[in-house]
Amino acid sequence: MTQVHEVAEFGRQMMENIGSVMVGKETATRMLLVALLSGGHVLVEDVPGVGKTMLARALAASIGGSFSRIQCTPDLLPSDITGLSVYDQRAGDFVFRPGPLMSQIVLADEINRATPRTQSSLLEAMGEGQVTVDGQTYRLEQPFLVMATQNPVEFEGTFPLPEAQLDRFFLSLSLGYPSVSQEKEVLYRLQERHPIEDVAPVTSPEQVRLLQQAITKVYVEESVAEYLVRLVQATRTHPQVQLGASPRGSLALFRAAQALAALEGRDYVLPDDVKQLAVPVLAHRLTLKADSILRGVQPAAVVRDLLRQVPVGAEELN
Amino acid sequence: MSVKGYLPALAGIFSASVLLLGALYAGLFAPALAVPPWLWAFLLGSAVESAYFAAYLLSPRTPWTVRLLELGFWLVPLYFLAGRSWRFLWLGGLTFLSWLLGRDYGAQLRDMERVADLLGDQAASTVSWEYEALESQGQSPAVEFFWRRLAGFGLLMAVLASAAHRRGLVEGSHLAWQLKLLGGIALCAGLTLQGGAYLFRLQMLWSCAKAEPDPALPRVWMRNLGLILLALLVLVYLAPVDYSPLTAETIGRLVMGLLQRGWEMPVPQERSAGERPQFPQEEATYGEPQGLDVAGLVFLIISFLLLAIFTAIILAVVGFILVELTKAEVERLRGLPKLAAAAYAALRKALAELSALLRRVKLQLPQARRTPGPLGRDQGAAPPGPGARMHLPERGIRALLRRIAREAGKKGLAFLPSQTPWEYGKLLQRRLGSQEDLIAEFFQGYQAVRYGARGLQGAAEQRVLAAGREILKKIEALEGEEQSDSGTRGG
Numbered sequence: 001m002t003q004v005h006e007v008a009e010f011g012r013q014m015m016e017n018i019g020s021v022m023v024g025k026e027t028a029t030r031m032l033l034v035a036l037l038s039g040g041h042v043l044v045e046d047v048p049g050v051g052k053t054m055l056a057r058a059l060a061a062s063i064g065g066s067f068s069r070i071q072c073t074p075d076l077l078p079s080d081i082t083g084l085s086v087y088d089q090r091a092g093d094f095v096f097r098p099g100p101l102m103s104q105i106v107l108a109d110e111i112n113r114a115t116p117r118t119q120s121s122l123l124e125a126m127g128e129g130q131v132t133v134d135g136q137t138y139r140l141e142q143p144f145l146v147m148a149t150q151n152p153v154e155f156e157g158t159f160p161l162p163e164a165q166l167d168r169f170f171l172s173l174s175l176g177y178p179s180v181s182q183e184k185e186v187l188y189r190l191q192e193r194h195p196i197e198d199v200a201p202v203t204s205p206e207q208v209r210l211l212q213q214a215i216t217k218v219y220v221e222e223s224v225a226e227y228l229v230r231l232v233q234a235t236r237t238h239p240q241v242q243l244g245a246s247p248r249g250s251l252a253l254f255r256a257a258q259a260l261a262a263l264e265g266r267d268y269v270l271p272d273d274v275k276q277l278a279v280p281v282l283a284h285r286l287t288l289k290a291d292s293i294l295r296g297v298q299p300a301a302v303v304r305d306l307l308r309q310v311p312v313g314a315e316e317l318n
Numbered sequence: 319m320s321v322k323g324y325l326p327a328l329a330g331i332f333s334a335s336v337l338l339l340g341a342l343y344a345g346l347f348a349p350a351l352a353v354p355p356w357l358w359a360f361l362l363g364s365a366v367e368s369a370y371f372a373a374y375l376l377s378p379r380t381p382w383t384v385r386l387l388e389l390g391f392w393l394v395p396l397y398f399l400a401g402r403s404w405r406f407l408w409l410g411g412l413t414f415l416s417w418l419l420g421r422d423y424g425a426q427l428r429d430m431e432r433v434a435d436l437l438g439d440q441a442a443s444t445v446s447w448e449y450e451a452l453e454s455q456g457q458s459p460a461v462e463f464f465w466r467r468l469a470g471f472g473l474l475m476a477v478l479a480s481a482a483h484r485r486g487l488v489e490g491s492h493l494a495w496q497l498k499l500l501g502g503i504a505l506c507a508g509l510t511l512q513g514g515a516y517l518f519r520l521q522m523l524w525s526c527a528k529a530e531p532d533p534a535l536p537r538v539w540m541r542n543l544g545l546i547l548l549a550l551l552v553l554v555y556l557a558p559v560d561y562s563p564l565t566a567e568t569i570g571r572l573v574m575g576l577l578q579r580g581w582e583m584p585v586p587q588e589r590s591a592g593e594r595p596q597f598p599q600e601e602a603t604y605g606e607p608q609g610l611d612v613a614g615l616v617f618l619i620i621s622f623l624l625l626a627i628f629t630a631i632i633l634a635v636v637g638f639i640l641v642e643l644t645k646a647e648v649e650r651l652r653g654l655p656k657l658a659a660a661a662y663a664a665l666r667k668a669l670a671e672l673s674a675l676l677r678r679v680k681l682q683l684p685q686a687r688r689t690p691g692p693l694g695r696d697q698g699a700a701p702p703g704p705g706a707r708m709h710l711p712e713r714g715i716r717a718l719l720r721r722i723a724r725e726a727g728k729k730g731l732a733f734l735p736s737q738t739p740w741e742y743g744k745l746l747q748r749r750l751g752s753q754e755d756l757i758a759e760f761f762q763g764y765q766a767v768r769y770g771a772r773g774l775q776g777a778a779e780q781r782v783l784a785a786g787r788e789i790l791k792k793i794e795a796l797e798g799e800e801q802s803d804s805g806t807r808g809g
């Protein structure tokens with residue numbers, strides 16, 4: 001039986017391993033591990049060149065899983081990512097050629113450049129863990145994680161992800177630019193060769209599956225669950241929000257809190273875990289009202305505002 | 319543990335017992351329709367077999383020959399046992415009906431299992447989506463199917479029983495004990511089926527959502543259901559049915575008498591069965607009420623209050639049953655069931671508040687006794703000093719945090735509702751400076767007690783308590799420093 005301390009040890013080794021490639025991205029790496037352990041998918045909103053691909057590759061290499069990258073463009077077809085059946089003259093039959101989606105860690109770069117049709121073909125894979133080609137359903141090998149990226153600045157010629165698809169992403173995160181010292185360290189590390197070539201697996205996909213099972217045993221006290229639900233419900237009534245987080249958001253926050261607690265070696269969830277995860281898990285699920293968007297309000301600011309308002313309910317002092 | 323394995327059996331028992339009840343009552347009304355004892359086996363067997371077949375094997379592709387063979391398996395022997403006479407039509411019809419009912423239940427269980435196929439795993443994992451999606455497809459929600467049949471058959475049996483009792487057909491009949499037995503079986507099987515179907519549906523949703531609830535939940539669920547059934551059986555078979563004098567008829571007569579004759583109260587007369595109620599003579603003339611006084615009005619108000627209390631109690635009992643059965647899905651109840659659940663919630667809240675009030679009074683009484691002084695009540699209500707602290711009934715780690723928060727609150731270090739305990743701990747760390755390790759130890763211990771499944775025991779608990787007491791002292795000392803500072807400033 002896999003225990004919580006094994007999850008914590010896994011987290012430590014992964015952080016160390018990925019940290020040998022990524023400089024100063026501990027928070028993002030930790031969130032990525034949370035998503036991996038929860039069986040969720042990640043949306044990275046950031047400018048090009050901050051290490052998104054490296055992060056995904058380092059993750060895949062660290063778990064010994066397969067990795068593929070999809071560069072999304074407007075002419076990308078669903079069959080380009082799921083795979084297609086081609087006619088084999090020697091066999092005299094159609095043979096299925098799997099697409100890049102058949103890997104365990106998939107980086108869908110600039111997902112908002114793909115057409116809605118191609119975007120939605122990712123839905124089945126992300127939601128159900130399977131793809132259907134020519135009426136045949138193929139189960140995807142677990143663990144399966146899609147890390148999709150989009151540029152938050154440039155929107156020309158893009159197809160913004162609809163709310164239903166955004167809701168499919170377990171959490172969203174941003175890597176951000178490194179500081180001066182971090183960027184200098186990156187330069188020296190990459191002076192001779194890229195450290196990604198030296199990244200060795202610290203675990204196996206089978207072990208990750210066991211760890212995914214282990215985090216579901218993490219205890220969530222009733223008041224923490226209630227706080228979590230109140231927080232999600234508050235997103236639905238916030239004056240600046242048109243569409244709040246769905247019950248899938250509650251489920252995601254619940255599971256993410258369990259994963260984070262386990263990564264920190266605890267077999268119980270704290271309200272602090274919920275607070276720490278609220279922005280990554282909930283912000284991208286909110287649709288703000290038009291006037292709020294015009295005023296430049298960010299969904300993350302709304303979630304942070306709610307974190308300051310919703311009572312944690314730790315103790316009744318009166 | 320999935321309850322699906324038991325539900326077809328329950329559905330079969332319920333279908334067979336309801337049909338047998340109907341057949342026995344029909345036999346009372348028309349002796350030619352009496353059923354032989356061996357028919358029990360046929361009805362039960364056909365219903366259980368049909369329910370299991372539909373739940374596990376039946377599919378749209380099942381050939382009609384197989385279905386006809388299945389039905390023939392029950393009807394052919396019955397044809398010979400019925401003596402190849404017209405009675406076969408009646409007995410065979412009952413068996414066919416029982417078989418159909420079992421089939422209906424089994425098919426419903428199979429459909430409930432296919433919710434993920436219909437809606438997709440993601441949608442099925444969201445209860446409200448599943449509800450709305452099923453409704454939009456013109457289907458009734460899964461559990462309503464069971465509820466409607468339970469209520470419908472219950473009503474039908476009540477009408478038959480009422481008609482049979484009114485005609486005096488049951489008293490003295492050799493079928494009386496059979497009717498009672500079948501009524502009990504139908505009630506138990508029907509309600510267990512209802513509760514089991516609800517649990518089964520939740521298990522389906524949990525499996526779609528890949529949620530892993532407490533494995534003991536089905537056992538607890540069934541135990542609670544058993545308790546409710548036991549209570550119901552006691553109510554049905556042992557409790558008096560006639561709640562006289564609080565019948566609508568008696569109250570109506572009393573009120574009418576009061577309005578007509580003022581203070582003089584009519585005494586309810588004993589009357590034999592079948593006799594019509596005798597209203598006072600004055601009822602015939604609806605003139606001005608004579609001598610309607612305050613006492614009459616008071617009695618009227620009391621009567622209404624009693625009626626309201628009685629209704630509230632019944633609602634609360636029904637609400638308790640509903641809340642126990644529906645648990646977290648109680649918010650989805652509508653209409654009268656929602657009112658019953660609200661009545662139960664209000665009663666529970668009132669009792670909890672009363673209990674909290676009594677506890678507070680109990681806590682304050684010894685303090686008031688310990689600190690009698692010239693300040694009287696104010697001094698008694700104030701929290702005792704550090705020496706007396708650990709003699710309070712509340713001396714756990716959580717109580718200690720509350721004390722720390724109250725004391726620190728007085729110094730401007732309030733524990734805000736939106737703060738987590740650890741955030742508050744960090745605030746104290748910043749303020750108390752040199753006590754970082756102490757504060758970390760106490761708050762980590764507190765978190766284990768408050769949010770952990772196992773809490774703290776023995777030496778670890780004592781260490782955390784000691785750390786907490788130390789922090790409390792530091793906070794109280796902080797007050798001294800502030801006072802002396804202000805004193806210095808004032809001087």
